[in-house]
Amino acid sequence: MRRLLPVCLGLCFVGSLAAQPKPDEVPPDQCLGGWLVSTQQDSITLKFNEKIITTRLAPDAEIWRHGTDVESMHQLVVGDEIYMKCTRDADSAVIASVVAAVEEGHGVDMEPHHLKEISVCGGHLVAFTKDTLSVKNDKGVCVIHLTPDANIWRGEIFHDTSVLKLGDEVGARVVVGYPDRELTAEMVEANVAKAEGKIVSVRPDRILVKEDRVRGRTTVLLDSRTAFDLDQGKMEKGAYVMAIGLDLGHDTLRATSVVVEK
Secondary structure, eight states: OEEOOSOOSSOOOOSBOOOSOOTTBOOGGGSOOEEEEEEOSSEEEEEETTEEEEEEEEEEEEEEETTEEOSOGGGSOTTOEEEEEEEEOTTOOEEEEEEEEEOTTOEEEOOTTOOEEEEEEEEEEEEEOSSEEEEEETTEEEEEEEEEEEEEESSSEESOGGGOOTTOEEEEEEEEETTTTEEEEEEEEESEEEEEEEEEEEETTEEEEEESSSSSEEEEEOOTTOEEEOTTOOSSTTOEEEEEEEEEETTEEEEEEEEEOO
8 A cells, every 4th residue: 555645636736737728729748848048029948858949929928927927028037947828820830828937846827817836735744723734744844724615635525624633644736825935725635545456355345455566465445435437347356456545554545436447
């Protein structure tokens, strides 16, 4: 059994979080970001995988840096990590309609005029209140603020931090607020674990899984909250299974989802 950190029930990411491109938008693989080399009046030059790429700007391009729209490309700083959203001009040439500079290692939600810098905070829970969590990892302690309607997953969805326990392994996708770099999460996950391998025993309320990538066996408890994807396979001895759920310790998890290969 493996603990999954940071979040993995639906929040794992890092990079540009743009939605599927609209018909007039350029796919992300044709609009690569990178590290800023230089800016010109109507273009931007980036370095990506040792390759230098210059992209022209749309006349009304949105330029954004660390939480704020800026008036000029020259307000960006050489070395900034840049993400872009692109369209095509009348001649079908690729042009950048949104240019966003974020702190290194962060991502960005690329909704035009509503950009958000995104990061992940994960580690052991060392303190909490009704609207904040303090999480310790090898970089120190990060304080996560929660929105009033934040979802807290600990085996199922809750809306109250009292379900958490000190020492829980917590992960959250957070929005970085400037200028104070305040971290705000709408979703937090605690003690997510995964078991993957062959079923060696089946009972009505549990299966025993011989782990594929780590040594040992994991007991996977099943109940009415467990979602199954059998893919025309069967929950039987010898079947290959992947289960994700709440870590109960002692090589046991309570499954939220179980997938059985055909």
